[in-house]
Amino acid sequence: MRRTGFVALIIFLALGFSGCWDRIEIEDVAIVGAMGIDKGQGDNVVVSLEITNPGALAIGTHAATSQSPVVSIVTRDEASTIRAAITNAQRRTPRRIVTGLIGTVVFGQSLAREGIGQYIDYLVRNARVRSSAVLATCDSGAGLLQRPFLSPLPSRTLAGLSESAPASGMTMTATITEFAAKLSEPGIEPITLHTVGRKTKDVQVKRQGEEVKQTDPAVMLEEPIDVDITLDGELPADSPVLSPYRESSSGEFVPGITIDIGIAAYRDDKMVGLLDGVEARGYLWATGKLEEGTVEVPDPGGSGKTIALSIIRSSASIKPVLDEEVVRMDVELHVDLETREGPLDTDMTNETLLQALEDSIDALILHEARATLNRVQKELKSDIYGFGNRVYRANPKLWAQLEPRWNDEVFPNLEVRLQVSSRVRAPGAAYGLSAR
Amino acid sequence: MNPFRFLRRLGRLPGLTRGTSGNRHGGQGFSNDLNKNLATISAFLGKPSDLVIRRLSLRGDPPLSIAVVYLRSMVDTETVRLTVVQPLLSFSHVVHKTAAKTVSPLETLRLTLPTARATFSARSMNELITLIPEGKVAVLIDGASGALYLDASRRAARALQVPTSESTVIGPQIGFNESIDDNLSLIRSRLKHPKLRVEQVMIGRKSRTDVRMVYLEGIAPDEIVAELRRRLHEIDTDIVLDPGMIRDLITEQPYSPFILERTTERPDTVAAEVNLGRIALLVEGSPFALLQPSQLFTLIESAEDYYLNALSASLLRLLRALAYILSVLATPTYVAIVNFHFELVPLPLLLNIAATEEGVPFPLPVAAFFTEVVLDIVREAGVRLPSQFGPVVSIFGAVILGQSAIQAGFVAPGLIIVAMLGTICSFAVPRAEKALAYRLIRFPLLLLASILGFPGLTIGGVATVYHIASLKTLGVPYSVLYTPGHAARLSRKLVRVPARRQPVTRPLAQVDRVRSDRVPEPRDPKNDD
Amino acid sequence: MISPRQLFFTLALARIGALLVLLPVVHAGEAMQDAWISVIVATGVAILIAWLGAYLAMKHPGKSLGRFANDLLGRLGGTIATGILALSFYVLCLIRVRLVSLVIISHFMPRTPGWALAIPILLTACYGAMMGPDTIGRASEFFFTVMAVIIVASLAVFYAWSPERVAGLKPVLSRGLGPVFAASVPATFLGLVSGLKVLALGRFTTEKGKIPKATATALLISGLALLVFAINAVTALGPAQAQRSVTPLLALASSVSIEGVLERLDLVLVAAWVMGVTFDVTALLMSSSILIGDSVGADHRKVTAVLFLLGLVPVSHRITDIFTMRRLHSTPVTGIWAIVIAVGTLAPVFVAYLIKKRKGGS
Structure with missing residues (x-):
């Protein structure tokens, strides 16, 4: 009897909860796939949200039931906080905006240079936003949300990019958690993925037979389905498609379909600089984060050709050497590589040749790592390597003394000894043809 | 040891009492006058159309008048002819002789029926009247205030068929039918051990259903057998048609949505489970056997498991x-x-x-x-x-x-x-x-899930687990995961251990152990001092 | 009756359930990345003190603290000693229900009122507690299995054992050992309270000799789980971030996704988490009602019902105060609380037991 009473009570209570407070029908949800945050007027932020229309995306019979063929729209709202901007967007959206599926958050560079602490706080504090979302810095946060590339959705493009771009060995991604952790830990500065929307010549987009010119940054409504992209005439000589590793033009709002990558270095919550291409790789060497990528060195055999090797793995051991007042970092880099491409008649099994090859790789890595280190130390003055953190862990008392002047005085003048030992692990799948 | 003897259930028909068989002659409600007795029986049973009263008159001096009474629908007439009528007729002179000498005509009758099956004396008219509808044949003799009866019952039963509700691809393809004796024979032929016990209980005031407990003595824990026996004897109901009805009458948790005790119509399953120490209940007229006590993991066991390889x-x-x-x-x-x-x-x-x-x-x-x-x-x-x-x-x-x-x-x-x-x-x-x-519990869970999402679902799940953990069959906890014992460990229930790795005899060790697993009364004086 | 193994499951599971919400060690964030050391300290201290309780339970078979405290200290003293512990259990039980409802609301269901979660949890706990220790013991087998699977699986996902992270675990002790000890206080307190449930559940345990071992192992195993989670949270989130998070474990889980299958691990974890907490609350409620029932001489089921009804309002009234909740698990509060339990309950009972034993011996 008592038991039935319990069951009845549970059911009764459950029926009482007729409100279903947080239940929401999936068809009443506006799913945000990516968010762009840019600087607005004064202290305002401009928040761009990519809202997808699942009905237009679905495969099969149900695409037909959708009212609108628009795959996604990008809203832009200006307000003093992200939250207020999203609320503004909600006023114009017939469905509840849900931030829980945001995969990428893109910060505009001008905003990033002023500091993004408060916006990181929004992302961390809001339990609905997943902390595994990737942070990116871009010339314009909204710009990246405009153009999809190899995918119907801009957010998918970005997610794919952050997943596959590290394969180039020229960048690394940071999630919200990682960024926030570095922000709060002593002696290490955060980084993010840096993406650059490259300006191309005006592109002609054939949309359902009709040609539309697409350079207008104010375009809010996109219909990228069945986009047939035809470039206007010949590819220009400076087309970023062919030469991707170039300095970026910062500050300017650049819409474009090609995307370039690098690493944005922060000091506290302010972006201080951009490590582009090889520079970013210099950073990745020194932190041992490189898992993929390509190294090119001249053929030690003297053919004048170039040998390309792919990076299999790398590691770096950073050891702080703390004397009385002198602090020094000993960084040892180990890199494993595999030969991928070279002149026909180079014998990769030749020991001396291999040794010479490894030596020249060592020299290249050392050069790249050192160049980046110099720039970070002297120019950016931001300890993205986490040297300070090593000092803190090794000797917290010393760190307490050094901390106030670390970034400005100690770190820029820190002696860092780099040692590289690379190993060409395999010749690839073939020994190479012997010289005739 | 005759299981009938000490397990014969006391009759519960109002106003009727019935003793066990015995050798005492005479009994209540009988008259010396045969005609009177027959009239009483016939009146009590309502003169049904299938009531047969066959009167035999044995020549002699004085002629003995004997009546054989039975229900045609419940009795094999051929058996009656062979075991009752013929002997009486052919040995009529013996009857006469002895009747003249000996004390009781009833005793005479008993001696005259050597080819009959076991004969018993009815203690009272009331008892006799309850026995006739069960398929017994009553033999009454004029001048004796008593009656003999014997069993010649015949039940309609279908042939043994493939078990339809529990079909397996491999393994024995025979199932129980509605005849309790056939079923018992199927079990016995699979467990030919002398310790296999069959106890009979008659349940149901009106149905008077033959229910039998089948277990292996020494393997099935004694206190569990006693507990089941006690519960069966306590049943007071009108009609029992299927083990499911008995389950409902002896269960500890009548309000639980779960059906705990396993029913099966496979004799091989019954044999295997009885060998493990469970008790099977057979019910006359039902092709299903109820296996007790029951445990959670029998849910995922199938007879097939033991005919396939372990993996x-x-x-x-x-x-x-x-x-x-x-x-x-x-x-x-x-x-x-x-x-x-x-x-x-x-x-x-x-x-x-x-x-x-x-x-x-x-x-x-x-x-x-x-x-x-x-x-x-x-x-x-x-x-x-x-x-x-x-x-x-x-x-x-x-x-x-x-x-x-x-x-x-x-x-x-x-x-x-x-x-x-x-x-x-x-x-x-x-x-x-x-x-x-x-x-069934889908629906409350669905409700909780649609109101509170995962947290609600989890709360519902926890409550369900509490409920399952509180369930018992025959005083044995329904869910035991880790209690030590050979057959008890979770791993051995989720997976089947190769037969070679299992001990030859695997009694329900866990049942023994958890038997003491009862909530002690909070104010138990024995514990307090 | 419950077996020592079930006692172990119950105690360990209840503590894991509690720590999944709180990860108390990170709350006292002064220790920074050395927080994990304080887990070891906390587990050690908690085992020592709880062992004392388990020893007492072993020496008084068939009795709970409610009964033998009365025997040892007299009616008044016994009632006070029992009352302190029983009340601690009860208050902690209510706090935990509030806390879990609060966290779910603030993390996942902002529009759901607190009582809608708190009351079902308390109701389920009440149902379980009324079913008695046997049921809880058997249910703990289920839950422990499920929880073990979840913990192992989530660890596999949470933590890629990169050498860098492991190297980060070298003790720094930037502010000396002080913060480490301070951080260990809440964890010690929670472990202690978990362990002391044995004073109520010991009465129902078969094989009295194994009670202390079961208690110590339970605290040890749950301490290990706590340790691993603390290390994970501290290394993956960073000490400051871990300290900042209302629930570090959820923050940690939300930063992990299994690509293409599960995007949000925290949503899965929250299910495990509600399960653990509900079980923990059940164990607390039941221990409390057994102690009170034995001390007063009432059926513990009735006491459970009364406690449930009494708890309805405090548990569900205006759940908005996550700050109070956090303060309740701060070092000073838990420290004083732990001392009150140790001095008010354990010490007098143990001393009285020793005196009685000496008298009996001489």
């Missing part, structure tokens, strides 16, 4: 466990995810789900509830109909109804897929009736 059997068990869980949780979890926690679904999948939900007018929980109910109705309809119509119903119900509902935009295909998955899973488990019972 495939283990895999099957894990699959069945998964099927159980899915059949209960599939729809509530889907509702919780889609309505509350869609963030955990990867975006491409979510977009697909969202697209299918687009334009469906009903809220998901409502649609889910009705889909589940309709699926159950379709299933029920398919089961009830003659087998020729079964496929028709499934085609109409599942295919046409489902397809049209989706096309008309009443229900989202995602929901149909998930609800169907749950239903199919419930078919994949060996015991359909239990799967049904477990599936």
Whole structure:
């Protein structure tokens, strides 16, 4: 009897909860796939949200039931906080905006240079936003949300990019958690993925037979389905498609379909600089984060050709050497590589040749790592390597003394000894043809 | 040792008392006058059309008048002729002789029926009247205030057939039928051990059903056997037709939605379980045996498991466990995810789900509830109909109804897929009736999931586990996972251990141990001092 | 009756359930990345003190603290000693229900009122507690299995054992050992309270000799789980971030996704988490009602019902105060609380037991 009473009570209570407070029908949800945050007027932020229309995306019979063929729209709202901007967007959206599926958050560079602490706080504090979302810095946060590339959705493009771009060995991604952790830990500065929307010549987009010119940054409504992209005439000589590793033009709002990558270095919550291409790789060497990528060195055999090797793995051991007042970092880099491409008649099994090859790789890595280190130390003055953190862990008392002047005085003048030992692990799948 | 002797249940018909058989002559309610006795019997039974009163008059001086009384429908007439009528007629002179000398005509009769089956004396007229409808043949003699009876009963039974509710691909293909003696013979032929005990209990004031407890003495824990015996004797009901009715009468948890005790119509399963120390209850007129005590993990066991090799059997068990869980949780979890926690679904999948939900007018929980109910109705309809119509119903119900509902935009295909998955899973488990019972809790869970999402679902799940943990059969806990003992460990239940690795005799060690597992009274004076 | 193994499951599971919400060690964030050391300290201290309780339970078979405290200290003293512990259990039980409802609301269901979660949890706990220790013991087998699977699985996902992270675990002790000890206080307190449930559950345990071992192992195993989670949270989130998070474990889980299958691990974890907490609350409620029932001489089921009804309002009234909740698990509060239990309950009972034993011996 008592038991039935319990069951009845549970059911009764459950029926009482007729409100279903947080239940929401999936068809009443506006799913945000990516968010762009840019600087607005004064202290305002401009928040761009990519809202997808699942009905237009679905495969099969149900695409037909959708009212609108628009795959996604990008809203832009200006307000003093992200939250207020999203609320503004909600006023114009017939469905509840849900931030829980945001995969990428893109910060505009001008905003990033002023500091993004408060916006990181929004992302961390809001339990609905997943902390595994990737942070990116871009010339314009909204710009990246405009153009999809190899995918119907801009957010998918970005997610794919952050997943596959590290394969180039020229960048690394940071999630919200990682960024926030570095922000709060002593002696290490955060980084993010840096993406650059490259300006191309005006592109002609054939949309359902009709040609539309697409350079207008104010375009809010996109219909990228069945986009047939035809470039206007010949590819220009400076087309970023062919030469991707170039300095970026910062500050300017650049819409474009090609995307370039690098690493944005922060000091506290302010972006201080951009490590582009090889520079970013210099950073990745020194932190041992490189898992993929390509190294090119001249053929030690003297053919004048170039040998390309792919990076299999790398590691770096950073050891702080703390004397009385002198602090020094000993960084040892180990890199494993595999030969991928070279002149026909180079014998990769030749020991001396291999040794010479490894030596020249060592020299290249050392050069790249050192160049980046110099720039970070002297120019950016931001300890993205986490040297300070090593000092803190090794000797917290010393760190307490050094901390106030670390970034400005100690770190820029820190002696860092780099040692590289690379190993060409395999010749690839073939020994190479012997010289005739 | 005659099990009939000490287990004969006391008659419970109001106003009727009946003793066990004995040698005492005479009894209450009998008259010396045969005609009077016959009139009483006939009146009491309401002069049914199948009542046969066969009067034999034995020549002699004085002529002895004997009556044989039985119900034609319950008795094998040939047996009566061979074992009662013929001996009496052929030995009439002996009867006479002895009747003249000896004290009692009844004793004479007993001596005269040597070819008969065991004969008993009725203690009273009331007893005799309850016995005749059971298929006994009463023999009355003029001048004696008493009667003899013997058993010549005959029951209609179908031939032994393949067990329909528990078909297996391999293994014995014979099932019980409605005759309790046939069933007992099937069990005995599989366990020819002298310690196999069969105890008879008659249950039901009106049905007077023959119920038998079958167990192995020494293997089945004595106190559990005694407990079952006690409970069976305490049953006071009118009619018993199936072990299911007995289960309902002896269970500790009448309000639990779960059906704990396992019923089976496979003699091989009964033999295996009895060998493990369980007690089987056979009920006259039902092809099902009830196995007690029951434990949670018998849910995923099938007779087949022991005929396959260990690896495939283990895999099957894990699959069945998964099927159980899915059949209960599939729809509530889907509702919780889609309505509350869609963030955990990867975006491409979510977009697909969202697209299918687009334009469906009903809220998901409502649609889910009705889909589940309709699926159950379709299933029920398919089961009830003659087998020729079964496929028709499934085609109409599942295919046409489902397809049209989706096309008309009443229900989202995602929901149909998930609800169907749950239903199919419930078919994949060996015991359909239990799967049904477990599936009942889908509905409260669905409610909780659609109000509170995952937290609600978990709270419901915890309450369910508490309930399952509190269940007992015959005082033995229903769910025991880790209690030590050979056959008891979780790993050995989830997977089947190769036969060689198992001890030859595996009594229910865990039953013994957890038997003491009763909540001690909080103010037990023995514990206090 | 419950077996020592079930006692172990119950105690360990209840503590894991509690720590999954709180990860108390990170709350006292002064220790920074050395927080994990304080887990070891806390587990050690908690085992020592709880062992004392388990020893007492072993020496008084068939009795709970409610009964033998009365025997040892007299009616008044016994009632006070029992009352302190029983009340601690009860208050902690209520706090935990509030806390879990609060966290769910603030993380996942902002529009759901607190009582809608708190009351079902308390109701389920009440149901379980009324079913008695046997049921809880058997249920703990289920839950422990499920929890073990979840913990192992989530660890596999949470933590890629990169050498860098492991190297980060070298003790720094930037502010000396002080903060480490301070951080260990809440964890010690929670472990202690978990362990002391044995004073109520010991009465129902078969094989009295194994009670202390079961208690110590339970605290040890749950301490290990706590340790691993603390290390994970501290290394993956960073000490400051971990300290900042209302629930570090959820923050940690939300930063992990299994690509293409589960995007949000925290949503899965929250299910495990509600399960653990509900069980923990059940164990607390039941221990409390057994102690009170034995001390007063009433059926513990009735006491459970009364406690449930009394708890309805405090548990569900205006759940908005996550700050108070956090303060309740701060070092000073838990420290004083632990001392009150040690001095008010354990010490007098143990001393009285020793005196009685010496008298009996001489």
